[in-house]
Amino acid sequence: ITLVLSSNVKRMLKDNVMVRKMVGIETAGSINILFTDKTGTLTKGKMEMIAFLGNDFHKYKNESELKSFSQYYDIVKKSLVYNNASSYNEKKEIIGGNITDKALLGFIKSDIYSIKKIDSVPFDSKNKYSKVTIKDKEEITLIKGAPEKIVGLCNSYYDNYGNKKVLINSKVISAKLSNYTKEGYRLIALATNKNRTITNLTLVGFALIKDDVRKEAIEGVNLVKKAGINTIMITGDNKDTAVAIAKEVGIITSSNDIVLT
Numbered sequence: 001i002t003l004v005l006s007s008n009v010k011r012m013l014k015d016n017v018m019v020r021k022m023v024g025i026e027t028a029g030s031i032n033i034l035f036t037d038k039t040g041t042l043t044k045g046k047m048e049m050i051a052f053l054g055n056d057f058h059k060y061k062n063e064s065e066l067k068s069f070s071q072y073y074d075i076v077k078k079s080l081v082y083n084n085a086s087s088y089n090e091k092k093e094i095i096g097g098n099i100t101d102k103a104l105l106g107f108i109k110s111d112i113y114s115i116k117k118i119d120s121v122p123f124d125s126k127n128k129y130s131k132v133t134i135k136d137k138e139e140i141t142l143i144k145g146a147p148e149k150i151v152g153l154c155n156s157y158y159d160n161y162g163n164k165k166v167l168i169n170s171k172v173i174s175a176k177l178s179n180y181t182k183e184g185y186r187l188i189a190l191a192t193n194k195n196r197t198i199t200n201l202t203l204v205g206f207a208l209i210k211d212d213v214r215k216e217a218i219e220g221v222n223l224v225k226k227a228g229i230n231t232i233m234i235t236g237d238n239k240d241t242a243v244a245i246a247k248e249v250g251i252i253t254s255s256n257d258i259v260l261t
Contacts, residue, residue: 031229038235038242039099042221042249043211047103047186052076053206055157057176063109071162079190079204080104081112083132083142085122088112103209104144104188119196125236133196143191143198146238147177147206150189157203164202177206181240184248185210213248221250 005022012019019025039045052060060066066073086097086105094102116135123130129145143150151174157167177187190204224231231251235242239261246252252259 034224034229034231036231036233038233038237038245039211042217042233042245043213045099045211047099047209047211049103049107049207050210051208052107053180053187053208054160055173055203055205056160058160059208063107069160069162072158072160075158075162075192075204076190077108077110078115078134078136078140079142079144079192080108080207082115082117082134083130083144083190100186100188100209104207107207129198131196131198139194141193141196143193143201145189147174147187147189148238150191150201151177151203153198154191154201154203156201158205167203173203178240180208181238182244184213184241184244186237186241213245217249225250 002022005025008025009019009022012025036042039047050061052066054060054072063073063077066076084097084101084105086094086101088105089095094105097105117132118135118139119133119141121127121129121131123145127145128149129143131141131143133139133141151170154167154170156164159165180187186209188207188209190207191201192204193199193201221231233242233246233251239259243252243259246257246259251257
């Protein structure tokens with residue numbers, strides 16, 4: 001048995017796979033279910049914010065388009081920059097934070113001014129949001145999180161001119177958002193509040209993020225499937241986004257495949 005396992009270790013080295021313990025060969029040979037992450041494994045893990053969606057679902061493809069609406073732009077910029085763990089260094093390189101924060105900050109190309117942060121709550125997978133309270137001309141709390149969490153907490157929204165309007169039907173917004181998530185896009189909702197709570201929020205809009213699928217992931221899933229192994233993707237992303245990616249890489253191939261939350 002030792003001779004066979006060691007022989008297989010050498011064979012796997014030829015395919016650039018290093019096995020630290022020979023028993024791993026035996027374990028790999030008996031796998032029938034493979035659990036995989038999505039972001040950075042099936043996808044490239046290079047998230048890019050490709051546009052900002054206003055509450056009328058106008059798509060601002062870059063910062064310059066937003067600048068045409070100065071008051072609204074100011075709110076969006078603060079939301080993307082200050083409720084963010086990433087920052088620019090002296091060389092204008094983005095440092096710190098996770099890949100989502102880096103993608104959001106990368107949308108802002110103009111100079112960033114220092115504004116005092118009074119209070120902050122980091123993102124938590126249970127709460128599905130993060131918030132920061134800043135003091136500029138007045139105190140304002142910036143909220144960032146999953147649309148399914150944030151939209152339902154809003155009773156007003158900003159129009160293109162930065163004016164607050166009453167939000168009558170949040171279900172209409174959620175329905176339109178699903179069109180993007182079904183295409184594999186990731187959406188981050190932005191909102192504000194005058195106090196430090198997360199109730200009666202004012203909706204700012206949505207960051208539209210794309211993370212392309214790795215070409216080699218499609219080939220890998222197909223090879224695993226031919227080996228008789230069932231692949232299951234686990235992700236913290238929106239359900240519709242996850243389904244779109246799973247279909248693209250070949251994990252979901254029929255109506256009999258199951259998606260659970």
